[in-house]
Amino acid sequence: MADGAGGSPARPGAAAPGMSVYTEALGQAICRRVLAGESLRAICAEPGAPHRTTLRGWMARHPEFAQGLVASQQAARLAWRRRDRACFAHLAARPKPPRGGKPSTYTPAMGEAICARLMEGESLTAIARDPAMPAYATILGWVRRHPEFEDMYAQARQVQADYFCDEARDVALAATPETVWVARLCFSVIRWQAARLAPRKYVERLAVMEANEARRRAEAEAAAQRPDRLICVTRFERSPDGKTILAVPPRNAEEEARWEAAHGKPYDGPLYQVVDRWAAR
Structure with missing residues (x-):
């Protein structure tokens, strides 16, 4: 009989005929x-x-x-x-990747493009909505991590303030009787942005001086309305005979008489200065 050959029926998954015989x-x-x-x-x-x-x-x-x-x-x-x-x-x-997460995608060309759009008066939110530009948080992260981009960003904001000043003038000149209220709102917002970006240059000094003067006048009036208060600290002790409670300084004529009866030395002055005996203690 050949190897593996037998008369038993073939089971499911068994080898095909001829494969169970070794060669x-x-x-x-x-x-x-x-x-x-x-x-x-x-x-x-x-x-x-x-x-x-x-x-x-x-x-x-x-x-x-x-x-x-x-x-x-x-x-x-x-x-x-x-x-x-x-x-x-x-x-x-292989070289190990730098630690601290993914490498920064910042490039000088991208930083210059962002600053150029800022100098032309475009807002940072509008730039971040551009699919070709990074997200808003990414741009602010670049400002913190890259000193050269931080300098460019600060200069772009200063130039943007000048752009807003010119834009406010254009808005005012383009106003008509029908659009004067909308133009006034736009003018106020643009002027506010310019003043916040360059306060030393575009904040109205006269308005600031008037506001400071009004604040000083209000503080002076409030101080004048407050009455002068005198806080007097009173100390209580027993007389030498141990029978009478003495107040230092006395609060009325009766307490002052008790003190003179006990010590024989009156107070001098309206504020009842303490006598030498108390000053020596």
Whole structure:
């Protein structure tokens, strides 16, 4: 009887007729596939391939097949290890990325483009809405992290204040009786922006002086309305005989008489200055 042959009915998934019989060519083909890196599980799972139990039987009955299959498995494992080592060496040789997250996408050309649009009166929110430009928070982050862009940004804002001043004049000259109220609103907003960007240049000094003077007058009036208050701290103690409670300084004529009766020295002055006896303590 041939190897693996029998009279039992074929089970589902069994090898095709002729594949359950060992041949030297079939054994060499399996060893070549294992040497190439395929696993026995994958080879045996193919339709018509011999079952793994059949391969174990072949290895038990054919020593040359067993030796070739074991040698192929060892060579395949060594090849996998060599490939892993080469991959690890390649990864170790690559330059490490800079720490702190992704590298900045800032470029001097992008910074100059943003500042140029600012100097032409465009708002930063409008620039950030452009798909070709970075987001609003990204631009402000560049201002904090890149000193050269921070200087350009500050200069662009100063020039933008001059642009707003000229724009306010254009808005005022273009106003008509029908659009005067809208033009007045636009003029006020533009003037406010220019004053905030360059306060030393565009804030109306007369208005500032009037506001400061009004504040000083209000403070003076409030101070004049407040009455002068005198805080007097009173101290209580017993007389030398231990029977009378004395107040220092006395709050009325009766307490003053008690003090004179106890010590024989009256107070002088309206604020009842403490006598030498109390000053020495």
